[in-house]
Amino acid sequence: MARQTHVQTSTTDTRLPAYMQLRDMLAARVARGEWSSETPLPSENQLKAETGLSVGTVRKSMQMLVDEGLLERRQGSGTFLRKRAFDATLFRFFAVGTDSDTIPKSRLVARTIAQPHAAVASILGTTKCIRIERLRSHADSMLLAEEIWLPYDRFAGIETMPEPEFGPLLYPLYLDRFGVFIASAVDEVSFAPAPAVIATRLGIATDTPAAVIERTAFAADGAAVEWRIAHGPSNRFRYRSRLG
Amino acid sequence: MARQTHVQTSTTDTRLPAYMQLRDMLAARVARGEWSSETPLPSENQLKAETGLSVGTVRKSMQMLVDEGLLERRQGSGTFLRKRAFDATLFRFFAVGTDSDTIPKSRLVARTIAQPHAAVASILGTTKCIRIERLRSHADSMLLAEEIWLPYDRFAGIETMPEPEFGPLLYPLYLDRFGVFIASAVDEVSFAPAPAVIATRLGIATDTPAAVIERTAFAADGAAVEWRIAHGPSNRFRYRSRLG
DNA sequence: GAGTGGTCTAGACCACTTC
DNA sequence: AAGTGGTCTAGACCACTCG
Numbered sequence: 001m002a003r004q005t006h007v008q009t010s011t012t013d014t015r016l017p018a019y020m021q022l023r024d025m026l027a028a029r030v031a032r033g034e035w036s037s038e039t040p041l042p043s044e045n046q047l048k049a050e051t052g053l054s055v056g057t058v059r060k061s062m063q064m065l066v067d068e069g070l071l072e073r074r075q076g077s078g079t080f081l082r083k084r085a086f087d088a089t090l091f092r093f094f095a096v097g098t099d100s101d102t103i104p105k106s107r108l109v110a111r112t113i114a115q116p117h118a119a120v121a122s123i124l125g126t127t128k129c130i131r132i133e134r135l136r137s138h139a140d141s142m143l144l145a146e147e148i149w150l151p152y153d154r155f156a157g158i159e160t161m162p163e164p165e166f167g168p169l170l171y172p173l174y175l176d177r178f179g180v181f182i183a184s185a186v187d188e189v190s191f192a193p194a195p196a197v198i199a200t201r202l203g204i205a206t207d208t209p210a211a212v213i214e215r216t217a218f219a220a221d222g223a224a225v226e227w228r229i230a231h232g233p234s235n236r237f238r239y240r241s242r243l244g
Numbered sequence: 245m246a247r248q249t250h251v252q253t254s255t256t257d258t259r260l261p262a263y264m265q266l267r268d269m270l271a272a273r274v275a276r277g278e279w280s281s282e283t284p285l286p287s288e289n290q291l292k293a294e295t296g297l298s299v300g301t302v303r304k305s306m307q308m309l310v311d312e313g314l315l316e317r318r319q320g321s322g323t324f325l326r327k328r329a330f331d332a333t334l335f336r337f338f339a340v341g342t343d344s345d346t347i348p349k350s351r352l353v354a355r356t357i358a359q360p361h362a363a364v365a366s367i368l369g370t371t372k373c374i375r376i377e378r379l380r381s382h383a384d385s386m387l388l389a390e391e392i393w394l395p396y397d398r399f400a401g402i403e404t405m406p407e408p409e410f411g412p413l414l415y416p417l418y419l420d421r422f423g424v425f426i427a428s429a430v431d432e433v434s435f436a437p438a439p440a441v442i443a444t445r446l447g448i449a450t451d452t453p454a455a456v457i458e459r460t461a462f463a464a465d466g467a468a469v470e471w472r473i474a475h476g477p478s479n480r481f482r483y484r485s486r487l488g
Numbered sequence: 489g490a491g492t493g494g495t496c497t498a499g500a501c502c503a504c505t506t507c
Numbered sequence: 508a509a510g511t512g513g514t515c516t517a518g519a520c521c522a523c524t525c526g
Contacts, residue, residue, distance in 0.1 A: 075511065076510080077504080077512085191481055287493080289492090320491080320522075321492060322493080493524100498516100502515100504513095507508085
């Protein structure tokens with residue numbers, strides 16, 4: 001059928017259903033930065049014309065991306081990127097007390113090109129990585145000392161970007177500058193004595209138990225694209241998670 | 245339209261879209277125990293005939309319940325209840341070490357009808373509650389001491405059920421015996437000294453820091469139907485969570 | 489072979505937003 | 508008024524399961 005020749009993109013697709021091919025194509029174009037969060041994506045009718053598919057099939061593709069949190073549809077006006085929500089979604093924790101939605105301040109401490117431990121290298125699928133250290137605070141109290149590992153091939157250049165260009169959140173930066181959309185993540189929370197360096201940074205006594213969050217974050221295609229470990233003082237620690 | 249008169253159920257529905265009305269009706273019939281996990285639900289064509297809706301609309305209703313984790317569709321054979329997966333989904337934590345999918349053993353310690361604190365009463369929307377204490381262990385080591393609060397009107401009788409009828413998991417029991425399907429939950433993980441009673445049960449020193457999980461669980465209609473607080477020794481604690 | 493869900497079409501009418 | 512997404516229809520053909 002003529003369908004695939006329209007929908008197909010250079011790197012993707014095999015004998016997947018049309019709506020999946022279209023989903024992938026749209027996700028790729030989003031990642032490529034083709035639309036900002038204010039310019040609407042092509043309408044259903046435009047995509048129908050572009051792809052030769054029917055409206056229902058086009059709808060299904062777009063709805064998938066809505067369900068994944070990438071897009072947002074507004075009746076009467078169009079379909080848009082969704083900058084806001086997905087970082088709120090992935091940053092809906094570290095509520096100090098009951099207060100939840102305030103974003104902690106970030107300060108970069110170090111950025112180097114380095115080789116991670118075997119376990120991390122295996123998760124990210126490479127030994128050439130960028131290592132970022134970062135401190136997060138809220139209302140003058142230290143919340144978290146983070147160590148972040150990124151595969152060099154996806155994030156080359158982030159190690160020399162001027163600090164002011166980093167916002168308080170990394171995931172929007174990943175998308176804007178590197179076309180990497182974080183679609184999901186797995187967190188593991190545990191408690192362990194903090195190593196000396198980290199205890200110092202957090203302003204707590206060495207070997208005081210600290211909260212530990214290990215996170216692996218995944219791109220839309222399922223590839224692990226970030227690993228981080230964060231330590232925080234256990235007394236002000238609160239991790240919130242929605243299940244189901 | 246004739247549509248609503250077919251779809252409508254005694255307690256539900258107003259001017260919602262037909263597919264939502266049908267979703268609610270199916271969810272209600274599932275909760276009422278109308279089908280086991282081996283008998284298929286009515287097929288798309290049967291529901292089309294029953295409701296007077298078109299296949300596409302019926303599909304949409306069923307797909308919603310699949311997305312919510314209640315149903316499972318098998319091409320060629322039918323649509324079925326999904327006992328298995330949702331408790332695995334909600335019990336994907338407390339992995340000791342890297343081992344994740346083993347279910348801890350449960351022992352009931354106490355069950356009473358009682359009045360919860362104001363905060364819990366407000367969450368559950370009632371002051372007449374059932375309080376359950378429960379200990380969970382794995383491979384001879386204590387994992388968790390739980391205190392569970394349930395609204396009496398939904399769970400009347402659970403306080404006198406013979407212990408053997410409780411499995412290691414409560415959520416399947418809620419569904420089987422009380423028609424309450426846990427659709428989602430919010431967990432909060434923190435870290436605090438354990439109260440004396442709990443420290444004793446866990447076999448740790450009083451005032452030793454312990455991991456604390458507070459959970460509010462919600463039925464499919466969004467009502468909070470369970471609140472629990474669990475304490476565990478912090479050294480063997482590991483909480484895993486999938487985001488996005 | 490009959491029945492199931494999976495994909496897809498080519499429309500329709502509606503509610504809403506924007507100009 | 509024109510364009511958008513939201514709902515819904517009445518079909519089609521396919522892949523799969525089961526007896």
